[in-house]
Amino acid sequence: MAVWAIGDLQGCYDATQRLLERIRFDPARDRLWFCGDLVNRGGESLETLRLVHSLRANASIVLGNHDLSLIAIGERRPEEQRRVNADLQRVVFADDARPLLDWLRQQKLMHVDRELGWAMVHAGLLPRWSIDEAHALAQEVEARLQGNGFRKLLRNMYGNRPMWNPRLTGFERYRAIINVFTRMRYCSPRGRIAFEEKGTPGSQSAGMYPWYESPERVPRELSIVCGHWSTLGLMIGLGVHAIDTGAVWGGKLTALQLDSEELRIRQVKGRVVPAAEAAQADD
Template identity: 50%
Template sequence: MATYAIGDIQGCHTPFARMLDLVHFDPACDRLWIVGDLVNRGPESLRVLRALRDLGDAAVVVLGNHDLYLLMIAAGLKRRLGDDTLYQVLEAPDRDELLHWLARRPLMHVAGDHVLVHAGLLPGWTVTRACALAQEVSDTLAGPKARDFLLQLAGNRPERWSDKLKGWDRLRVIVNALTRLRFCSADGRMDLSAKGAPHKAPAGMMPWFRVPDRFSRTHTIVCGHWSALGFYREPGLIALDSGCVWGGKLTALRIEDDAVFQVPG
């Protein structure tokens, strides 16, 4: 049995299928860890969703910001123009089934000393604390207030976590940290507008994984989201977004032995 963590697919079904062939993936005994951003910008979001849904328990999928954006649009949020390629999902005959499946994916997955999350963790969160907060979001997405929540989710504020936060502000900070985080200050204030390489951090900010003594150093974080960072490893971090949708590569890492596999986007 092997476990393959795969970076942001973003609707690029052909590279994803090539990756499964490359690693000789066997759903009867192997497992996939998908870091989120299954959809959008790429040409085949619908095929990606169907393929991962059909893998059942052989694929562990955490939600990324583009996946949540799809759920927000389906709930009635006004769509942005530009590189949004979600129409094929929204017009599909099995749309409701796919959206139901997607909304019930977690925001975090923990297995041993590895954590699967789309973007990152705030420096003051232990893995246990982050899991509990992620579950609050999952419970809301599966509950009667899911649509209200999705329509309130957009925005960058509050910029930092507080245990005193309640309601939509509380859930929005959790989602922004887990699915959009790149840069933050040492005390956990997020800058969600900066998207450049780590050396281009805004004043007073740093990559979230470089914050000294962050509480999640007990685990290896497996994430994506940051195409300007690319495929990158350091102790405690495996970053897998190598820009497949931008003409880069789709990257997979086998957890058991750190073997790396790549296919062109």
């Protein structure tokens, strides 16, 4: 038996399959934790989503910003859906789109396994949130997303404001919680998120900290595994294991074994970025 956490797949189907081979994944024995952003940009989001869905009996998944966005797109009118990129259009116009997206919507914002000693989120936790507090806030959003009112939540989900405050109510509260769990990289000690800052630590503006380094952070009893921040790369420290190693950008796809005394990491090469796309990124 092994439990492996896997970083952001982002529609990189080939790399995902190679990584599962590399860790010798055995559905009779092993469990997988996916850190979110299963889809978008990789070109094979439909195949990737089908693969993870087929592994669902063995998998724990948290939602990333790209996953939430896909769920929201799935609820729009066809003429609006035709305006999204080709990778996501293939998902929303697939014959099995409805079961795939309904299943995706049932996934969590935070997964906690006290016995194993780990918690998983896509992006991060606010410095002052304890594991219990964060888990309760994640569950508030999950209940709404999984319930009848989910369409209204999806319509009201986008936006950078307000910053988190425990007195928030309604959609502002949901939005602030979603932004922490799925979009944060840097934040101020009081929890203001620098949404526009996506570079490596040191590149951020004054007063902003990587979320896991904030001087106001509370001690946490569980190790945390997360993804989302591809320019950070593999980062292990302060009780956090960040494992988005930029597979979709031509980096690597990473698996980290959670039930091992020693640090066990397996990586495969990520997507081969088409030359035209790479040239565009250099501009």
